[in-house]
Amino acid sequence: MLDTLQMFLFAFVVGLTGALAPGPTLVATINASVAGGWTVGPRVTFGHMFSELIIVILIIAGLSTVALRYTTAVAIIGGAALILFGILTLAGSRKVSLAGSRSPEPAVTTSPFFAGFFTSVANPYFWIWWLTVGGAMVIAGLAGGIFLACVFMAGHWCADLGWYTVVSTGIAKGKTILTDTAYRWIMTACGIFLVIFGAYYLVRVALP
Numbered sequence: 001m002l003d004t005l006q007m008f009l010f011a012f013v014v015g016l017t018g019a020l021a022p023g024p025t026l027v028a029t030i031n032a033s034v035a036g037g038w039t040v041g042p043r044v045t046f047g048h049m050f051s052e053l054i055i056v057i058l059i060i061a062g063l064s065t066v067a068l069r070y071t072t073a074v075a076i077i078g079g080a081a082l083i084l085f086g087i088l089t090l091a092g093s094r095k096v097s098l099a100g101s102r103s104p105e106p107a108v109t110t111s112p113f114f115a116g117f118f119t120s121v122a123n124p125y126f127w128i129w130w131l132t133v134g135g136a137m138v139i140a141g142l143a144g145g146i147f148l149a150c151v152f153m154a155g156h157w158c159a160d161l162g163w164y165t166v167v168s169t170g171i172a173k174g175k176t177i178l179t180d181t182a183y184r185w186i187m188t189a190c191g192i193f194l195v196i197f198g199a200y201y202l203v204r205v206a207l208p
Contacts, residue, residue, distance in 0.1 A: 007141060007148050010197070011155030014082075014137065017089055017190040018129055019163040020183070024119035029164050032112050033171035040112045041168030045161045047116025055130050056153055059138050060146070078136030082198030085133055089191030093184045 019026075025048055032040045120126050134156075141149035 003144065003148065004151050007144075007151045008155040011137070011152040012159045013190060013193050014133065015156035015159030016163060017085070017187075017194060019160045020187050020190065021089070021092065021125065023125060024123050025116060025164075026167065028112070028115040028119045029167050030171055032115060033168040036112060036168075036172075038165070038169040038172040040172070041164035041166070042161060043112035044116035044119075044168075045157075045164045047113040047118075048120045048160060048164075049116075049157050050113075051117050051120040051126075052130070052134075052153070052156075055134070056138055056149075059135055060142065060149065076202065078133065078140060079198045079201030081132035081136060082194045082201065084198075085129070086191045086194030086196075086198060089187055089194060093187035093191060 025044065029041055029044045032044065036043075137152055138149050141152040
């Protein structure tokens with residue numbers, strides 16, 4: 001039970017870090033929420049989730065039978081990637097702004113689902129994240145069984161859904177729920193968490 005809770009909380013924080021990062025999916029959510037209302041956030045998230053579901057299925061189908069053989073390599077890759085993304089998150093936290101994430105381009109309101117899907121797969125950061133942190137964490141979950149891998153994705157998706165719903169709700173009501181200062185503090189905390197947990201992964205390899 002504790003392993004399940006730990007995996008969910010870990011996935012939630014890691015997922016929140018990725019969701020908080022400024023990018024095309026966040027821009028699509030902000031733009032579409034002006035006319036589309038608070039439900040745009042969940043609908044964009046579902047499109048984003050669908051793109052990730054395809055990747056996770058491919059990972060599980062291709063790696064579930066060999067995951068246990070490479071737990072050390074997974075820990076090294078995952079730990080190093082977590083530290084790197086943590087440092088990048090800390091560096092980016094100094095200048096992020098929700099107000100500055102709005103795009104002058106017309107909002108995509110006809111299909112927020114497809115906006116979430118296409119802005120995800122068109123984002124290089126998305127693929128880098130899944131080829132490092134995401135893939136390594138899913139494989140690590142597979143070491144404990146398919147259930148733990150599913151728990152990881154549930155925590156990850158709860159973070160996405162929660163964040164984009166907060167953003168769309170705030171924009172739809174004509175205001176930003178979070179100030180830029182609070183936004184930066186949350187990103188800083190997430191960055192520190194990633195660095196610490198990445199170091200923990202590497203220490204577990206060196207001192208099993």
